[in-house]
Amino acid sequence: xxxxxxxxxxxxxxxxxxxxxxxxxxxxxxxxxxxxxxxxxxxxxxxxxxxxxxxxxxxxxxxxxxxxxxxxxxxxxxxxxxxxxxxxxxxxxxxxxxxxxxxxxxxxxxxxxxxxxxxxxxxxxxxxxxxxxxxxxxxxxxxxxxxxxxxxxxxxxxxxxxxxxxxxxxxxxxxxxxxxxxxxxxxxxxxxxxxxxxxxxxxxxxxxxxxxxxxxxxxxxxxxxxxxxxxxxxxxxxxxxxxxxxxxxxxxxxxxxxxxxxxxxxxxxxxxxxxxxxxxxxxxxxxxxxxxxxxxxxxxxxxxxxxxxxxxx
Numbered sequence: 001x002x003x004x005x006x007x008x009x010x011x012x013x014x015x016x017x018x019x020x021x022x023x024x025x026x027x028x029x030x031x032x033x034x035x036x037x038x039x040x041x042x043x044x045x046x047x048x049x050x051x052x053x054x055x056x057x058x059x060x061x062x063x064x065x066x067x068x069x070x071x072x073x074x075x076x077x078x079x080x081x082x083x084x085x086x087x088x089x090x091x092x093x094x095x096x097x098x099x100x101x102x103x104x105x106x107x108x109x110x111x112x113x114x115x116x117x118x119x120x121x122x123x124x125x126x127x128x129x130x131x132x133x134x135x136x137x138x139x140x141x142x143x144x145x146x147x148x149x150x151x152x153x154x155x156x157x158x159x160x161x162x163x164x165x166x167x168x169x170x171x172x173x174x175x176x177x178x179x180x181x182x183x184x185x186x187x188x189x190x191x192x193x194x195x196x197x198x199x200x201x202x203x204x205x206x207x208x209x210x211x212x213x214x215x216x217x218x219x220x221x222x223x224x225x226x227x228x229x230x231x232x233x234x235x236x237x238x239x240x241x242x243x244x245x246x247x248x249x250x251x252x253x254x255x256x257x258x259x260x261x262x263x264x265x266x267x268x269x270x271x272x273x274x275x276x277x278x279x280x281x282x283x284x285x286x287x288x289x290x291x292x293x294x295x296x297x298x299x300x301x302x303x304x305x306x307x308x309x310x311x312x313x
Contacts, residue, residue, distance in 0.1 A: 076209050076276050079144040081313045084284070087135040088306020090157070092193060096125035096165040099189040099298040103229035103255045107248075112175050113183065113233060124187040124229075125165040132161040134304060136195075140202070142312075149204040149211060155197065155288075157304065162192040178239035179246065186252070189227040191295045196221035196302065198268040198290065209276040215288075219268040225296045228256035259296060266292040266300075274310070284308035 098121065105120035113119060140153030166188040174180050200217025232252035237243035272286030285307055292300040 076206070076279070077144065078142050078149045078204075078206055078211055078274075078312070081139075081141050082282075082310050083137065083139040084282075084308050084310025085135075085137050086155075086157075086284070086286075086306050086308035087133070088157075088286075088304055089131065090134045090159060090161065090302055090304040091129060091131050092161050092163060092303075093127060093129050093301045094163045094165070094191055094295075095127045095299045096189045097123045097127075099125055099165075099296065100187040100227055100229040101297060103227065103257065104185065104187075104231055107229065107231045107253045107255050108233075112177060113181055116175050117171075117173050117181070117183070119183055119185065119231070122169060122171075122185065124169050124185055125167050125189055128163050128165045130161050130163040132159050134159040134306065138308065138310070142202075144206065147206045149202075149206055149213070151202045151204075152200070153202055153215070154199050156195065157197070157306075158195045159193060162190065163300075164188070164190040174238050178237070179235040179243075180238040182234045182236075184232040184252065186230040186232075187228070189296075189298060190225070191298050191300065192224045192226075193295075193300070193302070194222050194224065196290065196292075198288070200268055200270075204274075211274040211276075212272075213274070214269075214271050216269045217267075219266045219290045219292065221264045221266070221290075221292050221295070221300070221302075223262050223264065223295050225257070225259040225262045225298075227296065228254060230254040257296070262296055264292040264295045264300065266290055280311055280313070282310050282312065284310060 101120045101122075101124075104122075104124075105114060108114035108119055134157045136155070136157040138153055138155040140151050142149050142151035144150075166186075169185045169187075170183065172180060172182045196219060198217050198219045200215040202213050202215045204211045204213030230252045231248065231254075233248045234251070235246040237245075268288060268290045270286060270288035272284060272288075274282045274284050276282045286305070288304045288306075290302045290304070292302070
């Protein structure tokens with residue numbers, strides 16, 4: 001018998017032997033074959049399953065492109081300390097209206113003239129304007145959030161602005177004592193502003209190298225004051241009883257006052273724009289309005305236009 005025939009005979013004997021054993025033990029060979037095939041297929045599927053990865057392990061840079069910052073890398077940075085020098089032109093308007101009222105009240109104290117006619121409340125002096133150059137310096141600090149810039153600044157200006165008003169006023173009235181009083185009032189007042197300073201908060205919006213801003217704060221000014229009031233009173237009997245003519249003693253009576261380094265306080269507000277020339281040097285144009293409540297009873301408003309050059313660190 002050939003070798004192939006022997007092999008076939010052996011295989012047939014093996015299958016018969018396995019079948020007899022399976023029958024003996026009650027095993028269904030067909031079912032076992034089906035189970036074996038299922039396991040083989042499952043094993044193959046597991047071997048072919050790709051390895052799981054986390055989303056964080058994936059690189060999407062090639063899909064989404066480069067990450068762009070909202071602020072360009074070369075955008076100017078306005079934050080930090082800065083200082084500079086400035087010069088400009090100021091217009092001052094001073095309302096002297098009742099600047100000498102307290103002097104008149106002192107001259108006429110305890111008189112029927114003041115109690116009934118309130119001479120000290122008369123508007124004896126007009127408003128006056130003056131214009132003058134100013135110069136000074138400033139120092140401040142900015143903090144920047146995206147394009148919004150907030151800061152605080154101290155600003156000093158020196159000038160030599162003298163404003164004077166002088167006028168005369170005459171009135172007559174009949175008082176309760178039946179005298180006809182003729183009152184002559186001669187008043188004069190001078191305010192010489194020497195310097196003023198503001199401490200203001202600033203808020204701006206950065207447009208690249210240009211920073212427009214608004215500011216608001218408090219102001220203090222220093223001035224010398226020279227004022228005087230001269231009051232003359234002549235009273236004629238209006239009762240018909242022939243009473244003598246009455247007057248002040250002396251007539252006129254003059255009271256004056258001079259003050260150096262008189263301080264006044266007020267409020268400041270304005271608009272401006274800073275423009276960077278380099279990373280550390282900038283130019284400025286600015287308008288500022290200041291109202292001083294009182295320089296010895298005289299109210300003062302100062303409007304200033306100025307230019308400046310500054311350095312930021």
